[in-house]
Amino acid sequence: MLDATPTQLELRNALVINPAKTCQPIGAMYAALGIHGCMPHSHGSQGCCAYHRSQLTRHFKEPVVATTSSFTEGASVFGGLANLQQALVNIFAIYNPDIVAIHTTCLSEVIGDDIPTIIKKSREEGLIPEGKVVIHANTPSFVGSNVTGFSNMCIAIVNYLAEQTGEPTEKINVFPGWLDPSDMREIKRLATELGVVITLCPDTSDVLDLPQTGIYEMYPRGGTPLADIRRMGDAPRTIALGKFTAHPAAEALLEKCGVPYNALDAPIGLANTDLFLDALRKAAGVEVPSSIEAERGRLLDAISDMGQYFYGVPVAIYGDPDVVLGILRFTLELGMEPKYVFTGATGKAFETRAAQLLEEHSTSALVKSQADLFELHQRIKGDPVQLLIGNSHGKHIARAENIPLVRAGFPILDRVGHRLFPMVGYRGAMRLLEQISNALLDFQDRTCPEEKFELVQ
Numbered sequence: 001m002l003d004a005t006p007t008q009l010e011l012r013n014a015l016v017i018n019p020a021k022t023c024q025p026i027g028a029m030y031a032a033l034g035i036h037g038c039m040p041h042s043h044g045s046q047g048c049c050a051y052h053r054s055q056l057t058r059h060f061k062e063p064v065v066a067t068t069s070s071f072t073e074g075a076s077v078f079g080g081l082a083n084l085q086q087a088l089v090n091i092f093a094i095y096n097p098d099i100v101a102i103h104t105t106c107l108s109e110v111i112g113d114d115i116p117t118i119i120k121k122s123r124e125e126g127l128i129p130e131g132k133v134v135i136h137a138n139t140p141s142f143v144g145s146n147v148t149g150f151s152n153m154c155i156a157i158v159n160y161l162a163e164q165t166g167e168p169t170e171k172i173n174v175f176p177g178w179l180d181p182s183d184m185r186e187i188k189r190l191a192t193e194l195g196v197v198i199t200l201c202p203d204t205s206d207v208l209d210l211p212q213t214g215i216y217e218m219y220p221r222g223g224t225p226l227a228d229i230r231r232m233g234d235a236p237r238t239i240a241l242g243k244f245t246a247h248p249a250a251e252a253l254l255e256k257c258g259v260p261y262n263a264l265d266a267p268i269g270l271a272n273t274d275l276f277l278d279a280l281r282k283a284a285g286v287e288v289p290s291s292i293e294a295e296r297g298r299l300l301d302a303i304s305d306m307g308q309y310f311y312g313v314p315v316a317i318y319g320d321p322d323v324v325l326g327i328l329r330f331t332l333e334l335g336m337e338p339k340y341v342f343t344g345a346t347g348k349a350f351e352t353r354a355a356q357l358l359e360e361h362s363t364s365a366l367v368k369s370q371a372d373l374f375e376l377h378q379r380i381k382g383d384p385v386q387l388l389i390g391n392s393h394g395k396h397i398a399r400a401e402n403i404p405l406v407r408a409g410f411p412i413l414d415r416v417g418h419r420l421f422p423m424v425g426y427r428g429a430m431r432l433l434e435q436i437s438n439a440l441l442d443f444q445d446r447t448c449p450e451e452k453f454e455l456v457q
């Protein structure tokens with residue numbers, strides 16, 4: 001039974017139920033954690049910071065550090081200058097980071113705090129120790145999403161820190177966009193295998209996927225070093241992996257330092273990984289080694305071995321736009337039939353890019369930006385799918401409609417593995433393929449009558 005008709009869903013424009021996104025500062029906090037020696041700072045009330053830290057901690061299964069301006073009623077009325085200045089004094093005295101990356105919240109944005117002026121005043125008053133860096137990004141959560149916040153912090157990293165010294169470097173810049181640490185590690189592995197030296201920015205590997213040593217380190221060895229970020233303006237080329245979380249920073253670097261860039265999708269699946277490696281190969285003038293060709297061949301073999309399980313399977317994909325677009329392309333490569341392609345992020349660019357990918361495979365789907373999971377659920381009730389791919393928030397749909405769910409994207413709160421095993425590159429695609437095929441086969445095992453099951457063995 002449908003609770004809402006498709007027409008009612010189309011007409012609904014003033015209410016969002018279970019948005020397929022979360023708030024801006026979470027993205028800014030995550031991006032800041034990818035700078036070595038960085039303390040993310042939330043300029044707002046404690047509740048916002050606690051929520052953002054807890055979401056990231058639950059997804060990454062690592063303690064996420066961040067400080068807050070701890071707004072109370074006074075700051076809400078008189079502005080947050082005094083709170084931020086006191087916070088900066090405390091942060092450098094107690095936690096001693098190399099850099100503080102400030103992001104705003106709804107409250108400080110509504111007040112209208114002028115963060116660059118507060119940073120300047122604090123430096124003039126000697127509240128920021130010599131040699132320490134403070135940057136900021138505006139991340140009002142009443143517009144955009146976690147994806148916008150991530151992107152805004154990456155732009156801030158470029159605008160504050162990247163320089164063009166006139167001494168060229170051969171390092172290729174790679175903006176990975178919002179991926180898990182395991183994905184960032186895989187991108188670095190592929191570059192090393194190719195023999196290309198890259199500056200990956202931000203880089204949360206060895207920050208949020210740490211080995212257990214028994215010793216807590218507030219600033220682990222990972223994260224892009226400040227010195228490397230500064231040299232990004234001298235690089236011959238940038239490769240940006242994701243329209244929403246990587247391209248804007250690459251554009252900012254082009255404008256500031258004139259570094260040209262390749263605007264690619266996240267390297268999820270076969271074709272997207274091919275394009276990434278080809279761009280990297282051309283940028284550095286190297287050949288693809290046989291080891292990577294073999295990885296690609298094994299992925300192709302797995303796709304053809306298991307093609308019968310994927311062909312024509314209707315699937316719904318939802319979550320953050322860059323990840324959804326990558327998974328969409330991979331499901332098309334597998335011969336699946338994407339039926340619903342939803343993101344909570346804003347912007348027609350998502351719909352345009354998804355439509356291009358679908359057209360390349362001569363198919364169509366219901367593609368929606370600024371969508372919510374309520375609508376996805378209602379649509380599925382009317383016209384079901386056999387598989388869901390997305391974050392943990394879709395599990396209620398999976399449970400109610402008895403559909404298997406492959407968890408991918410952010411946040412994944414109720415499963416493990418995403419932090420350790422990549423989704424990008426050929427190896428990542430193999431893992432995704434394994435997850436999809438096992439989910440479909442497990443479901444078949446549980447639901448298929450015995451005699452029918454015999455036939456598909």
Ligand code: SF4
Binds near residue numbers: 023047048106107
């Ligand atoms: S939506 Fe705004 S008020 Fe709510 S947690 Fe996010 S930043 Fe804070």
